[in-house]
Amino acid sequence: MSDKPYQDKAVIVTGASSGIGRALALRLADQGAWITLAARDAARLAVLAEECRQRGGKAIAVPTGVTGEAQCKALIERAVAEFGRLDVLINNAGIGATGLLEELPDLTLFKRVMDVNFYGVVYCTYYAVKHLKQTQGRIVNISSLGGKSPLPYNSNYNASKYAVHGFSDSVRMELAQAGVSVTLICPYWVVTEFHERLMDKDGTPRGPQGRAIYSEKTMTADQCAATTLKAAARRKREVLMGPGWLTVWLRIIAPGLVDKITIEMVLKPLVRRAEKTQSKE
Ligand SMILES: NC(=O)c1ccc[n+]([C@@H]2O[C@H](COP(=O)([O-])OP(=O)(O)OC[C@H]3O[C@@H](n4cnc5c(N)ncnc54)[C@H](OP(=O)(O)O)[C@@H]3O)[C@@H](O)[C@H]2O)c1
Structure with missing residues (x-):
């Protein structure tokens, strides 16, 4: 395998404005990839795009909410229009909420988690497939160990990630003959903004105290990104991290x-x- 497998490869990263997505973008830029950065926070994306360009990549920022099918379609079209091809789609955007199912005031939050974590993956993948077939490209879905081994108090998150697994395993077979691979990444805890943003049953983010679960040994976003990119380059099916x-x-x-x-x-x-x-x- 080349030491820069993503050089001159057109890659879309969703959820690029922070955490694992941001780390993926920076590592891709270091290899000279052509990156389309997607998330809702336009200001953060613009700063990141500039950083990626300074590190040797090409980068465009395309503000996108992945819960909107039309926005996902526009994201894929914009990336292909800019770079003329699509080699890798990294579905990384994700959120979580905690609490007992019976204590949720209604199912709005549950559906929101499914919309971002599952339908966001479905929309982007659906519109990307025809382009990925042309390049024998790669789909990379950032899931979670929660998609393999669920925890109580997290039913929305676990359900969304299990759905991503079923979807990925099915689509992998559909695309095998076309040479498109699907890699599922299942991290344990990673130091990012995820646990700050993690919502309680009323949709209130935990805030800075959410980071209390991290220790010096917790995987960094950069470590997670490095493992992810290596696995996708090798077209691995699935990567389990931590005690996976x-x-x-x-x-x-x-x-x-x-x-x-x-x-x-x-x-x-x-x-x-x-x-x-x-x-x-
Ligand atoms: N951190 C962990 O311990 C951990 C463990 C296992 C799995 N994961 C998974 O890793 C992935 C990345 O999370 P992270 O840890 O890097 O968390 P993070 O730092 O909170 O990043 C989440 C990213 O998702 C984006 N996002 C959220 N809602 C979105 C929406 N509706 N449309 C588009 N983008 C949206 C956010 O950007 P905007 O707010 O700008 O839209 C942000 O860029 C997630 O799928 C998560 O489930 C994380």
Whole structure:
């Protein structure tokens, strides 16, 4: 494999304005890729595009909300119009919300998570496929270990990522003959803005205290980006990060036991913490 597999490759990155998406864009720029940066925050994208150009890549910023099908279509068309081809689509934009299903005031938040994490992937992929077939390109879906081994208190997020897995595994077979690969990336915790933005059942972001779960050992966005780009270059099916293999393997051989342990070690403490917070308010 070349040491710069993305040189002169046209790549779209959704969710590029922060975290893993931003780190992917910078690494792609270092290799001389032609990058289309998508997210809602136009100002951040413009700054990032300039940074990518300074690092040796070509870059355009295309402000896009991935919950809008028409916006996703326009994103793909704009990227192909600018660079004349599409080699890689990285579906990375994502959000999350926590809380017990029964405590959600209604299902608006649940649907919002599905819209961003699942339908955003579907829309972009649908409009990109015909271009990716021309280049024997690559689809990279940034999922989560939550798409392989779910946690309680996260049903919306887990459901959205499981949906991404089913979609990816199906589309991979459909596109195999055309030479288009689909790589699923399943990170454990990564230091980004994700946990600050993580919403409670009312849609309120956790804010800076969301970062309390990170330690010095937590994977950085750059490390995650490096592993992702290497895996996609090699057309790997799936990458499990952190304790991925262990949790997935345990869930296959003893799902009931894993449920019991998870209820004791994850669900009950979360519920107790939420009750304590509520009683203070
Ligand atoms: N961090 C972790 O621990 C972790 C673990 C496993 C999986 N992941 C996955 O990694 C991916 C990237 O997340 P991250 O950790 O880098 O979090 P992040 O720093 O919060 O970045 C999320 C990105 O998604 C974009 N986004 C959110 N809603 C959007 C929408 N409606 N339309 C377009 N873009 C939207 C955000 O940009 P705008 O706000 O500007 O739109 C931002 O660029 C997500 O799919 C997440 O599920 C993260």
